[in-house]
Amino acid sequence: MILYIAEKPSLGRAIADVLAKPLRKHEGYIEAANGDCVSWCVGHLLEQATPDAYDPQYKSWRAEHLPIVPQQWQLLPEKGSRTQLAVLKKLIKQADQIVHAGDPDREGQLLVDEVLSYLGTSSNKQSAAQRLLISDLNPQAVSRALGQMRSNREFVPLSTSALARSRADWLYGMNLSRAYTLQGRKVGYQGVLSVGRVQTPLLGLVVRRDEEIAAFQPKPFYEVWAQLQCDNAVSFRARWQPSDACRPWMDEDGRVLAKGLAENVIQRITGQTATVAALESKPKRLAPPLPYSLSALQIDCNKRFGMSAQEVLDTAQALYERHKLLTYPRSDSRHLPQAQFTDAAEIIAVISKGATELLQGCEPPDAKRKSKAWDDSKVDAHHAIIPTRKVANLAGLSQRERQVYLQVARQYLAQFYPHYQYLETQVQLQIAGGLFVAKSKQEQQLGWKQLFRQEASHDEEEALAGSLPPLSVGQQLQCVNGELLEKVTQPPKHFTDATLLAAMTGISRFVSDPQIRKVLKDTDGLGTEATRAGIIELLFKRGFLQRQGKSILATAAGIGLIHSLPDVATTPDMTAQWESSLEAISRREMKYQAFMQPLLQQLTELVSQAQNSLPTALSGIKNQPRSFRRTGRKTTSNMSNRADKNNKAQANSGQRVRHQARPKPGEAKPDV
Structure with a gap:
């Protein structure tokens, strides 16, 4: 009998769904028609012993006891976990082969390994255990993962x-x-x-x-802009670049603090000739943003929807476990394994059918185009968060679920569009001995940005609007006037x-x-x-x-x-x-x-x-x-x-700390 030990019941059910039918459900496990069984840990079954388990005197918080350092670390069953531990112990004894199916990360690895050790699993069975890495709970993905199992011993360092x-x-x-x-x-x-x-x-x-x-003290600072005009009456603006001689009147960030200096520059340049001293145009390419890790998804959803980090995690977890629309959400990777590129056409088709609004007004994505996201060297136990091959019923999702799903789906679609291409031009002008600079950005190919047009920032729109007329080195223009902008330094x-x-x-x-x-x-x-x-x-x-x-x-x-x-x-x-x-x-x-x-x-x-x-x-x-x-x-x-x-629990380290110490009544769990 093969025993699969999942981290949670939802993953256990996903594994059982692809095993031999009919399935028989028992208390704490599922049995397949061929006798193989799937059980689970219901999250945390064990916790580290509290200090008083090592010595009763530690129940009282006293300075003379510190530091408390266990000589032999102990694990104890979590409250309410003894029944499931008994189920696992019985199944482990009966099993010929054990498959570790904890979540595909460091803490998921430890969670099941600790249970195997705590329940006295024989060294032979532990050495022969296989590791099943599942990041997508849909049947096709689970079946594929079952065909790619590795030795659990490979993951001992994890x-x-x-x-x-x-x-x-x-x-x-x-x-x-x-x-x-x-x-x-x-x-x-x-x-x-x-x-x-x-x-x-x-x-x-x-x-x-x-x-x-x-503690921040705001300070006024000043910018000088020259209004320039060509022979054909086309005008544009250029910003003054203060020279080293102006440093006594500038702050460490190069901002001019002396209003008189700025006003003097305006007087000197108004009505003067401006000469194009240098002109450079560079074609630029911007690759599509990589698929999401959890933190990247949380950051973007907070910026766009105002969602808290915890709200994004909870929503992504629901889309993974309950709806099976996203892959494993607790991922720190923004890359995908090369083998998954063959799924691209099907996932694109699924998104196109279930989330049609993402592609409205856009060219169709090219499933044959491969971005830098596919990189085996940057993928280990888990990969970036992407949509699964299940068509989304957006009407059946909550508003937050819909927002997170569309955000992930769009980021995946971006991998199948060309680079965003634009021409960046910078011109340097000399006016009355001073240096002025004007810049412009001209779009040449939208590429993946056509998926994100509704989110174009004000700065981007401003940069695109400020295009420059045709210019050449040595060309002379007229500085119609100078403009003084008074600004104030802002606190962080x-x-x-x-x-x-x-x-x-x-x-x-x-x-x-x-x-x-x-x-x-x-x-x-x-x-x-x-x-x-x-x-x-x-x-x-x-x-x-x-x-x-x-x-x-x-x-x-x-x-x-x-x-x-x-x-x-x-x-x-x-x-x-x-x-x-x-x-x-x-x-x-x-x-x-x-x-x-x-x-x-x-x-x-x-x-x-x-x-x-x-x-x-x-x-x-x-x-x-x-x-x-x-x-x-x-x-x-x-x-x-x-x-x-x-x-x-305290989780003070920012890690998924699995074993906590319980305080005395009325006291908080101390950080561990």
Whole structure:
């Protein structure tokens, strides 16, 4: 008997649907006609033991206990999971062959591997286990995946990386949350100060941005534009480029701060001859945007529809599990395997039939055209999010489901259009000894942009409208007059869901160490695709963040917490290094102990530092008890068990931390 172990019932049912019929449904599993069985983990079946499981004295939060470091890590059944664990244990004993069908990512790999180990699966069965990677729940895709199974042993480094992440997060969050909560009580703050290696640096980004805005002092600056006229009376504008001699009157960004200087330039150029000093026209090509990863989809849906990151994840999950219209949504890849190119014509036909509005007024897509999205070297366990080969009934979807589906479908269609082509022209002019520059952009071939015309930005429309007349080097024109534009420097904008997600994915921009920044450009950023939305929502639930319209701001408690912590805990440098190391483990470039040992040493130092300082920034700030209330199993009807776990539990690292410690009654789960 072959036993398939899926991560969730929805995936288990999808596998069973392509097995030998008739199917027999049992409690906790499905049996095929040939005796093969499909069971599942219902998301999380196991969790890491709480500190008091290692020693009863740890039930009380006391400074002298810290740091708590388990010598032998223990896993315990999640509440309500014993029945399913018993089903799996029985089936594993009966099975001749085990197929690991966890979700196609790092944490999905660990989830099933831990269950196999916890239930005492024989080493022979574990060694012979196969790995089934499914990213599309439709029968054709599942059948194809069954024909492409690999040895589960190939994925041991992936599982080890997730295990290191889970344990490191437990150690960091559990110990520092206790340490700072105890210190907070000494200054009158009675809430739980949850500290996490991703949650807290993320909060730090928001706090520092808010403070930068509050401290911002606006300054006026000035631009000079020359109104130029050709012999045939055609006119255009060119902008003054201040010389080095003007630097004493400019800021570090090259803006002129002295109004008198700008006014003097206008007086000098009005009525003068302008000479074309240089002229350059370059044909430019812009490739279609790649298909979506989860973060890229969340960013675009926030910008276009105002959806929160969690709302996009929940909606995409529903389109994957319930409607089977999208492939696996928790993907960090924006590329597709070469083998899937053969599906292109069918998927295009499906989109054309179910989402006709996307192609209205557009040339038909060319299914034979292959963009740079198809690249096996950039695809591992999962690929970009794309539509499946199932025709969408848009009328049967909610508004949000419809919006997300169309967004993904359009991005896929873009792969089958030519590059967007335009001619970019720049002319340099000399007027009374000063340099002026005019630019224009002339469309030559819309290509993939014909799918996106309704979203053309104001800047793009302005650039296209400002075309230049035919010019030649040495040609002389008339400067009719100069125009002075007075502007004011603007503060940075508050974070939104879109910009905060972009900051998490491009975290190297916020890292101070140049060496770390260089390394981070090739890593996944702060957190993972599957948990970034959960981390943002978690900070709201804990009372550290608040919304003002689309803007995300820190609360007084959030600001006080960041000001009470050492910089290493509030900046992304440390967690960024963790991500780099964890990725190295998954690539067999680093050992588990090489990651854990330095971490334990640093943890001891951080706990000592916490115990030797008082968080005075939290004095007088009331805690927010509602932020730490435990939530129920379902947070929204569309959320999967794993997403619920991320929001309910601390998930402080931005990862799908699977095993949490339970606090005493009335206390929050500390970060792990």
